[in-house]
Amino acid sequence: QQQxxxxxxxxxxQKGGISIINCAYENTAFDYFPWYQQFPGKxxxxxxxxRPDVSExxxxxFTISFNKSAKQFSLHIxxxxxxxxxxxxxxxxxxxxxxNFVFGPGTRLSVLP
Amino acid sequence: SAxxxxxxxxDICQRGTSLTIQCQVDSQVTMMFWYRQQPGQSLTLIATANxxxxxxxxxxxxxxxxxxxxxxxxxxxxxxSNMSPEDSSIYLCSGSLGxxxTQYFGPGTRLTVL
Numbered sequence: 001q002q003q004x005x006x007x008x009x010x011x012x013x014q015k016g017g018i019s020i021i022n023c024a025y026e027n028t029a030f031d032y033f034p035w036y037q038q039f040p041g042k043x044x045x046x047x048x049x050x051r052p053d054v055s056e057x058x059x060x061x062f063t064i065s066f067n068k069s070a071k072q073f074s075l076h077i078x079x080x081x082x083x084x085x086x087x088x089x090x091x092x093x094x095x096x097x098x099x100n101f102v103f104g105p106g107t108r109l110s111v112l113p
Numbered sequence: 114s115a116x117x118x119x120x121x122x123x124d125i126c127q128r129g130t131s132l133t134i135q136c137q138v139d140s141q142v143t144m145m146f147w148y149r150q151q152p153g154q155s156l157t158l159i160a161t162a163n164x165x166x167x168x169x170x171x172x173x174x175x176x177x178x179x180x181x182x183x184x185x186x187x188x189x190x191x192x193x194s195n196m197s198p199e200d201s202s203i204y205l206c207s208g209s210l211g212x213x214x215t216q217y218f219g220p221g222t223r224l225t226v227l
Contacts, residue, residue, distance in 0.1 A: 032214045034214075034215065034216075036218075041220075041221075042220055042221070043117075043205055043207075043218035043219050043220045043221050044156070044205075044218045045218070046215050046216075046217070049214075049215065089155060089156070093214065095214035100146060100158050100161060100171075101156075101158075101216060103155045103156045104155065105154070105155045106154070106155050108153075
């Protein structure tokens with residue numbers, strides 16, 4: 001119940017294309033869903049996050065879509081750039097109870113110039 | 114936001130020795146966490162560092178192996194004790210501000226045990 005599944009494991013996209021990464025969870029008590037971006041040799045950095053009371057959140061080229069009934073959420077990167085090449089992790093937590101994050105296994109994104 | 118620094122950034126250690134990793138936050142954070150990440154893998158939580166009390170360890174991690182201190186709201190240490198090659202990994206510290214749920218991560222400490 002604590003697991004967060006993430007797909008695909010790796011993704012190759014042409015510059016200017018749309019990158020889509022999907023995550024699914026089981027625990028309906030989760031109430032905070034962040035996405036982290038990690039470059040080689042660096043720590044993860046928060047990209048965007050959503051709570052289950054909204055179905056979509058957009059920040060620049062990054063959008064989270066959230067489907068509460070399906071227990072799924074996804075990250076869309078519009079107009080993907082080579083600088084977006086990194087590993088992306090989704091996560092989930094019971095934030096109101098102060099519990100730690102459960103991370104997905106990660107997606108390695110490569111954007112070709 | 115919070116800026117987190119870690120020392121050392123990397124180290125190579127001999128089997129059987131111990132290494133203490135320091136984590137410093139530039140602002141007071143409510144919660145601090147320690148994670149382990151194998152290269153190319155996801156993050157695994159080791160423990161939650163509690164200020165002024167014993168850390169809360171996740172299943173599979175014990176205090177004797179990974180003693181943690183958190184003397185105040187901006188600083189924590191993780192010690193990897195009696196190291197073996199299986200402890201070779203990246204160790205990450207994170208902090209969560211009281212008014213938000215975001216966790217901010219340090220750059221990590223890359224540990225190699227020979």
